Amino acid sequence: MYTKPSATALKRLMKEYKELTVNAPDGITAGPISEDNFFEWEALIMGPDDTPYEGGVFTATITFPHDYPLNPPEMRFTCPMFHPNVYENGVVCISILHPPGDDPNMYESSSERWSPVQSVEKILLSVVSMIAEPNDESGANIDACKVWRDNREEFNRIVRDNVRKTLEL
Amino acid sequence: MENPGLFTAIHRPGDKSPSQVDFVVRTPADLVRIQRQEAAEICNVFGMSMAHATMMLRTMRWNREKLIERYIDDAERVLRDAGIADIETDAARPTVLPLRHQLCEICFSNEPNVPMYALACDHAFCVECYNEYLSHKIQDEGLSARIQCPGTRCPNVVDEPSVEMLAHPVDYVKFQRLLLRSFVDENQVMKWCPAPGCEYAVECHTPQSALDSTVPTVKCRCGHEFCFGCGYANHQPCICNLTQLWLRKCMDDSETSTWISVNTKECSRCRSIIEKNGGCNHMTCRKCSYEFCWVCMGPWAEHGRTWYHCNRYGEQSSQAARDSQEKSRSSLKRYLHYYNRYANHEQSARLDHQLYLKTEKRMESMQQKSDLSWIEVQFLRDAVDTLVECRMTLKWTYALAFYLEPGNLTTLFEDNQCDLEMATEQLSGLLERPLERKSIPALRQQILDKTAYVASRRQILLDDTAEGLADGRWRFNMSLIN
Numbered sequence: 001m002y003t004k005p006s007a008t009a010l011k012r013l014m015k016e017y018k019e020l021t022v023n024a025p026d027g028i029t030a031g032p033i034s035e036d037n038f039f040e041w042e043a044l045i046m047g048p049d050d051t052p053y054e055g056g057v058f059t060a061t062i063t064f065p066h067d068y069p070l071n072p073p074e075m076r077f078t079c080p081m082f083h084p085n086v087y088e089n090g091v092v093c094i095s096i097l098h099p100p101g102d103d104p105n106m107y108e109s110s111s112e113r114w115s116p117v118q119s120v121e122k123i124l125l126s127v128v129s130m131i132a133e134p135n136d137e138s139g140a141n142i143d144a145c146k147v148w149r150d151n152r153e154e155f156n157r158i159v160r161d162n163v164r165k166t167l168e169l
Numbered sequence: 170m171e172n173p174g175l176f177t178a179i180h181r182p183g184d185k186s187p188s189q190v191d192f193v194v195r196t197p198a199d200l201v202r203i204q205r206q207e208a209a210e211i212c213n214v215f216g217m218s219m220a221h222a223t224m225m226l227r228t229m230r231w232n233r234e235k236l237i238e239r240y241i242d243d244a245e246r247v248l249r250d251a252g253i254a255d256i257e258t259d260a261a262r263p264t265v266l267p268l269r270h271q272l273c274e275i276c277f278s279n280e281p282n283v284p285m286y287a288l289a290c291d292h293a294f295c296v297e298c299y300n301e302y303l304s305h306k307i308q309d310e311g312l313s314a315r316i317q318c319p320g321t322r323c324p325n326v327v328d329e330p331s332v333e334m335l336a337h338p339v340d341y342v343k344f345q346r347l348l349l350r351s352f353v354d355e356n357q358v359m360k361w362c363p364a365p366g367c368e369y370a371v372e373c374h375t376p377q378s379a380l381d382s383t384v385p386t387v388k389c390r391c392g393h394e395f396c397f398g399c400g401y402a403n404h405q406p407c408i409c410n411l412t413q414l415w416l417r418k419c420m421d422d423s424e425t426s427t428w429i430s431v432n433t434k435e436c437s438r439c440r441s442i443i444e445k446n447g448g449c450n451h452m453t454c455r456k457c458s459y460e461f462c463w464v465c466m467g468p469w470a471e472h473g474r475t476w477y478h479c480n481r482y483g484e485q486s487s488q489a490a491r492d493s494q495e496k497s498r499s500s501l502k503r504y505l506h507y508y509n510r511y512a513n514h515e516q517s518a519r520l521d522h523q524l525y526l527k528t529e530k531r532m533e534s535m536q537q538k539s540d541l542s543w544i545e546v547q548f549l550r551d552a553v554d555t556l557v558e559c560r561m562t563l564k565w566t567y568a569l570a571f572y573l574e575p576g577n578l579t580t581l582f583e584d585n586q587c588d589l590e591m592a593t594e595q596l597s598g599l600l601e602r603p604l605e606r607k608s609i610p611a612l613r614q615q616i617l618d619k620t621a622y623v624a625s626r627r628q629i630l631l632d633d634t635a636e637g638l639a640d641g642r643w644r645f646n647m648s649l650i651n
Contacts, residue, residue, distance in 0.1 A: 008276050008301060015277040069275060070305040116302055116319050117274040 009068040013038045016120050028124045030062065039064045043075075043124060047163060048132040052156040056163035058131075060092070062120065072097045072114035075123065079166045082158050084134040084145040093140035096126045186628060188405060188635035192373035192387040192397065195359070197349060200370060204352055207233055215240065217256055220328045225251045227314050230355045252317065252326030254289035263331045266293055273298055275319060286335060288327065292320030296335060303327070303336040303344075313347035363400050364393035373397040380409045382638045403561060406634035407569040411645070415568040419508060426501055426508075435498075437461050437468075437490040466490040507571040514564035521557055524600075528553045531604065539609040548613065552600060552620045559593040559627050566630070574644035578637070585630045592623045 017031055017038070024030075027046035032038050041062040047053030058081060064073040075097060077090040085093050098113045139145035147155045185191070195203070204223065211222035214237060228251045229236040240247045248256060265284045272279040275298035287293035294302070299319075306316045316332070318325040327335075332344055353359045353370045357377070362369045367389060375385035375397060384405045385397040394403040396412075404412045433444045439457040450463040451472075460469035467487030532546045566586045573579045596619045602612060637643050 006301070008298065012275070012277050019277075067305065070302065070309075115317075115321065116298075117321050119277075 006067060009064065009066060010038055012069055013064065020121060025121065025125060027128065028121075030120055030124060033061070039066070039068075041073075041120070043120075045124065045128060045131070048128055051132050052159035053131050053163060056166055058166065060090070060127075062123075069116040069118070071099055072118070073120075073123070075127065080162045082141070082144050082155075082162050083131065084136050084139045084141055084148050085130055086144075087140045091140070092127060092130075093138070094123075094126055094130050096123055186632050186635075187639065188384070188386075188628070188631035190373060190375050190383065190385040190387070190397070192371050192385075194362075194390045195370045195372055196390075197368055200349055200352060200359075207231060211236065220330050221251075221253055221256060224253060224314075224326060224328060227251070227351070227355065230357065231352065232357075249324065252315070252324050253328075254325045263328075263334050265296060265334075274321075275302065286331070288318050288325050288331065290318055290320060290323055290325045292318050292323055294319055299335045300337060303332060304340045307336065307340045307344050307347070311347060313344050314351050360397055360400060362389035362391060362393055363395055364389060364391050367391045367393065371397060382408075382641065383635065384408055384638070404565045404568075405562060406631050406638075407565040408638060411569060411572050412565070414647075415511075415571065418504075419511075426505060430498065430501055430505060434463070434466065435494055437466055437494065461490070462487070466494060504571065507567045511564050511567040514560045514567070518557060518560045518564065524553055524557075525550075528600070535604055535609060538604055538606045541609070541613070548617055548620070549600070552596060552616050555620050555624050555627075556593065556596055556600065559589060559596075559623050562627050562631065563590055563593060566634075569634070572645045572647060574646045576644060578642060578644070582630075582634070582637075585626070585633060589623065589626045589630055592619065592626055595619060596623050 013032075020030055027048070028043070030041055030043035033040050033042045041064070043060045043062055045058045045060065047056035047058065058077060059079050060075055060077045062073050062075050065071045075092040077086055077092065079090075081090060087093060095113055096118055134144075134148055136145045136149055144155070147158065205219070207226055208219050208222040210233060211217070211226060212219055215222070225236055225240070225247055226233065228247070229239065236247070263286070265286055271285060271293055273283070273285065273293070273295045275294050278295070284296045285293045286296050286299055302319050303316065306312045314326070316327045317323060318327060329344075329348070333341055336344060350361075353361055358374050359370050359372050361367075362371060369389050369391060371387045371389055373385055373387055375383060377398065379385075380398040384407070386394060386403050386405050387397045388394045395401065396404055396409060399409040399413065401409075401412060401416075407415070429442060433442045435442055436452075436454040436457060436459055438459040438461075439454060441454060441456045443452065443454065445452070445463055451460065451469055452463050453460050461467065462469055462472055465484070465487035467484055467490050471484065471486060528549050532543075532549050535541060535546050535549070536543065563586070566582075566589075570579070570583065570586065573582065596616070599612065599616050599619055604612075634643075
């Protein structure tokens with residue numbers, strides 16, 4: 001169903017963008033792909049230190065619904081991302097991005113899920129901590145979950161290979 | 170419902186038979202009044218606002234005693250569960266905050282002089298953002314009683330007076346409707362009447378745990394009779410569990426079973442089900458490679474060289490093979506026996522509507538052909554009502570009988586069932602008799618007698634089954650534990 005972008009959504013996205021350009025958290029950059037469309041963003045995330053993702057730069061798109069911030073945006077990695085909580089198509093599966101009403105995995109209490117006071121910054125910070133500490137209780141990529149659980153060395157090797165690929169080394 | 174003549178004679182008013190339960194039909198206005206009463210009781214005990222009392226009752230699923238007990242035990246916890254930040258605030262009169270310079274975390278705007286609102290937890294948002302937030306929660310998510318404060322991880326619930334003040338009137342109307350719906354849905358002694366378009370609810374105090382020993386059948390003011398336990402249309406005398414099992418079985422099995430029984434045979438050795446869709450009578454089972462004859466079911470080896478032609482139907486080995494096939498099919502046959510009778514009554518009941526129209530015509534023609542008045546021909550309508558009820562009851566006796574362990578009690582039950590069935594068919598026959606001027610008085614008497622008879626047979630069967638359930642007398646051929 002197409003709904004007209006609400007004025008609130010646009011106003012708020014502009015505010016958030018401004019805020020992020022002025023003081024972005026370490027290791028995170030995000031903003032609209034084009035100034036004509038504030039509902040499609042691109043984000044760059046640095047792999048957190050002391051993890052196999054260290055040194056990598058991961059690109060993702062964030063797509064906002066027209067009734068943002070009542071409903072959460074969708075975040076999708078556009079680079080190879082081998083991680084238990086990222087689907088093979090790149091979509092990030094993290095509780096803060098789930099709409100408050102339904103809980104597909106029955107794990108989360110509603111307070112962990114999306115609410116209008118969350119923001120792009122909070123999402124990106126959650127994603128960074130998700131990268132550092134995968135949650136294998138509600139995995140999105142089953143293969144990654146399995147390797148992460150059973151063979152950490154192999155997991156680290158695959159991730160480091162991916163990091164090298166994203167950096168085109 | 171039952172023939173009044175017979176019943177006033179046997180039962181004193183207020184008496185109920187073992188197969189009946191007490192219930193009350195509630196209108197939406199009743200429901201609002203009951204909610205107010207319950208909340209007012211709590212207000213009287215603890216001296217809090219109506220809105221807060223209602224919120225606490227909701228978390229206790231409207232169990233007043235439990236709430237009082239818990240509140241005395243641990244008031245803080247009850248308040249936390251109900252999402253009430255501060256019991257001292259007057260929730261009945263929410264007010265917009267005095268203008269101040271504060272950031273709204275929804276629109277991220279901190280323009281001065283924008284009206285804002287906060288619950289007792291002091292998470293303030295623009296009135297306009299609140300309005301959009303509530304609209305989203307009410308219209309898109311269908312929430313009512315548990316809309317939380319938008320603040321991060323804030324467990325507080327937006328109370329009804331606040332919603333009334335902040336939400337658009339259209340959203341508020343839906344909010345109230347959802348609240349009313351949740352009142353009945355959460356209340357263990359209430360159920361909505363499932364009839365399409367019916368707005369009434371039924372209150373009945375039969376607990377869910379008693380459903381193995383009773384069939385709480387209630388009748389809504391709209392005329393729809395249904396089971397309070399499972400919400401399905403009246404299925405007396407069969408208990409809810411068996412009803413669900415039976416319906417599921419019929420949905421999965423009946424068509425398939427009939428087809429299997431008509432079109433297939435089983436391999437005499439491995440019992441694989443085989444459909445013969447062409448070719449000769451020399452069958453080779455795909456599964457176990459057993460070779461047999463389709464006609465006599467005996468082993469093919471004994472057929473010698475008489476290919477394509479079986480003259481061995483009477484031979485001992487063929488007979489044995491057929492007998493064993495017979496046995497394995499008997500459970501299927503047993504099921505079809507009950508199913509066909511069940512389906513037959515269901516089919517007849519589906520023709521109700523036509524029967525009523527036909528009866529209407531007959532009542533007119535009876536008036537023309539005799540000197541009976543309109544009131545005096547009403548007995549025909551009563552007879553049809555009774556007939557339809559009996560068919561519904563009979564239908565479910567077959568579902569129940571399918572699950573009964575054979576024994577003396579079951580034999581008695583089947584005798585009762587048989588009696589009722591015979592009398593019902595006789596009544597049905599009487600209703601079809603052609604109307605002739607001189608036989609009308611006699612026919613009227615016969616129909617009146619038969620109607621009274623089947624109504625009493627039906628009641629006897631229902632009461633006997635109900636008593637049996639209450640005493641745990643029936644033995645079922647399967648475990649009732651799901």
